[in-house]
Amino acid sequence: MDPILSLLENNCMYTNKELAAMLGRSEAEVAEKIEEYKASGVIVGCQAIIDHDKTDSDRVTAFIELKVKPQPYRGFDSIAENIYKYDEVKSLYLMSSSGYDLLVTIEGSTMKEIAYFVAKKLAPIDGVISTSTHFVLTKYKQGGLVYKCDTDERENCN
Numbered sequence: 001m002d003p004i005l006s007l008l009e010n011n012c013m014y015t016n017k018e019l020a021a022m023l024g025r026s027e028a029e030v031a032e033k034i035e036e037y038k039a040s041g042v043i044v045g046c047q048a049i050i051d052h053d054k055t056d057s058d059r060v061t062a063f064i065e066l067k068v069k070p071q072p073y074r075g076f077d078s079i080a081e082n083i084y085k086y087d088e089v090k091s092l093y094l095m096s097s098s099g100y101d102l103l104v105t106i107e108g109s110t111m112k113e114i115a116y117f118v119a120k121k122l123a124p125i126d127g128v129i130s131t132s133t134h135f136v137l138t139k140y141k142q143g144g145l146v147y148k149c150d151t152d153e154r155e156n157c158n
Helices: 005-009 016-023 027-040 077-084 109-124
Strands: 060-068 087-093 102-108 126-135
Touching: 005 016, 005 027, 016 027, 060 109, 077 087, 077 102, 102 109, 109 126
Parallel strands: none
Antiparallel strands: 060 102, 060 126, 087 102
């Protein structure tokens, strides 16, 4: 893999100048390569990972397993398209598990809001057979980054 991609995958906030210095390339060369990756769809986006426990926002994350019936001529794609259009959906994966087919990650303000989303928006989608919702209680690591532990709240953080 191109070292530019490796560096950006670990920290998308590097500037072109910083990347150029780390790789011994010109800033223009790095900028051009990044634009090529964006145009071709190799770089899809860049997101900051926020520890919502340290903000004043209420955020609940849930993983929802969906058992679905593939659609004729489209397989899982048409169901996936009906699901990923919702803003609440943060990620959607086709899984190789025998227990379920799709794994959806969603965020909401409360567990009740997520339950409503599952009952009123996900479950009624044509082809969805069943759902199983799992709420995240504590995030320890996400996107390769470890959340800092408050030692005064928990004795055994490490």
